[in-house]
Amino acid sequence: MSVIDRLVAHAEGYAAEHRDSTPTAEPRLSVAIVVCMDARLSPYAMLGVDEGDAHVIRNAGGIVTADTLRSLAASQHLLGTHSVMVIQHTDCGLSHTTDEAFEQQLRAYTISLPPWALGSFDDLEASIRRSLQLVRSCPFLLHRGDVRGFAFDVESGELNEVV
Amino acid sequence: MSVIDRLVAHAEGYAAEHRDSTPTAEPRLSVAIVVCMDARLSPYAMLGVDEGDAHVIRNAGGIVTADTLRSLAASQHLLGTHSVMVIQHTDCGLSHTTDEAFEQQLRAYTISLPPWALGSFDDLEASIRRSLQLVRSCPFLLHRGDVRGFAFDVESGELNEVV
Numbered sequence: 001m002s003v004i005d006r007l008v009a010h011a012e013g014y015a016a017e018h019r020d021s022t023p024t025a026e027p028r029l030s031v032a033i034v035v036c037m038d039a040r041l042s043p044y045a046m047l048g049v050d051e052g053d054a055h056v057i058r059n060a061g062g063i064v065t066a067d068t069l070r071s072l073a074a075s076q077h078l079l080g081t082h083s084v085m086v087i088q089h090t091d092c093g094l095s096h097t098t099d100e101a102f103e104q105q106l107r108a109y110t111i112s113l114p115p116w117a118l119g120s121f122d123d124l125e126a127s128i129r130r131s132l133q134l135v136r137s138c139p140f141l142l143h144r145g146d147v148r149g150f151a152f153d154v155e156s157g158e159l160n161e162v163v
Numbered sequence: 164m165s166v167i168d169r170l171v172a173h174a175e176g177y178a179a180e181h182r183d184s185t186p187t188a189e190p191r192l193s194v195a196i197v198v199c200m201d202a203r204l205s206p207y208a209m210l211g212v213d214e215g216d217a218h219v220i221r222n223a224g225g226i227v228t229a230d231t232l233r234s235l236a237a238s239q240h241l242l243g244t245h246s247v248m249v250i251q252h253t254d255c256g257l258s259h260t261t262d263e264a265f266e267q268q269l270r271a272y273t274i275s276l277p278p279w280a281l282g283s284f285d286d287l288e289a290s291i292r293r294s295l296q297l298v299r300s301c302p303f304l305l306h307r308g309d310v311r312g313f314a315f316d317v318e319s320g321e322l323n324e325v326v
Binding site for chain 1 (some may be wrong): 237240272
């Protein structure tokens with residue numbers, strides 16, 4: 001049984017459970033959470049968020065990219081959120097390499113290079129501040145007042161605000 | 164107490180719990196799951212995924228964008244995943260508008276238009292197939308054999324494969 005088959009088998013038991021809860025598309029807490037895709041981070045367990053509560057936007061790094069801004073614009077304009085939380089973390093894969101080293105790694109498999117850079121960083125707090133700045137300066141968002149950034153320490157499990 | 168303050172307060176109790184589990188950065192199931200940011204979808208509950216198991220990549224729509232491919236490239240090249248699951252769903256915010264209507268909505272607030280399109284769709288299965296095609300044709304990924312797409316029905320809670 002492949003991994004994806006296993007996950008799909010679990011989803012069969014989940015259908016009834018899902019039908020019994022009836023959240024609406026508009027997030028109950030009116031918050032969008034931007035967080036790294038890292039396997040060790042579950043925003044649900046960490047923040048006590050349930051289905052129906054929040055938009056959860058995740059990518060490599062939890063960095064704010066054009067796609068993150070597209071998602072936040074949809075979140076605010078179409079589904080009424082007005083707070084943004086950005087969570088990046090220690091020991092991130094993006095902090096263990098550089099954009100240049102990653103390009104070299106790709107070159108071993110393909111001649112062309114991607115139209116995007118990896119987005120590596122060596123200063124976690126600086127990376128979070130850059131992401132916050134991108135949200136706060138985005139003219140396509142309706143709400144840019146309650147935008148806060150946090151560093152999650154994967155060793156201690158602590159979530160520390162970056163100001 | 165603001166919403167974000169409430170979430171942060173929950174995270175304080177979570178730290179000890181997190182310290183007791185010690186997953187590694189490499190996802191245990193070697194799978195990356197691309198899924199819509201929708202508040203009603205918890206990939207953890209739906210698929211029975213635990214912390215440490217999988218990369219979770221989320222944006223508006225669960226559509227594959229340049230940023231999704233960046234994240235998948237990082238997932239495969241840096242952290243050893245080799246399966247990709249794409250999950251989009253019925254009643255998605257992106258299926259209730261069009262890129263043009265969304266641009267009109269933005270124009271009410273700003274003169275400039277964003278460098279990205281919303282990514283709206285009216286045919287869910289076609290949208291999933293397009294996303295799968297983008298993953299399968301991406302030269303910057305190491306593994307493009309086990310790439311599968313699913314439509315989640317938010318009414319019935321069922322997850323149906325799109326082939």
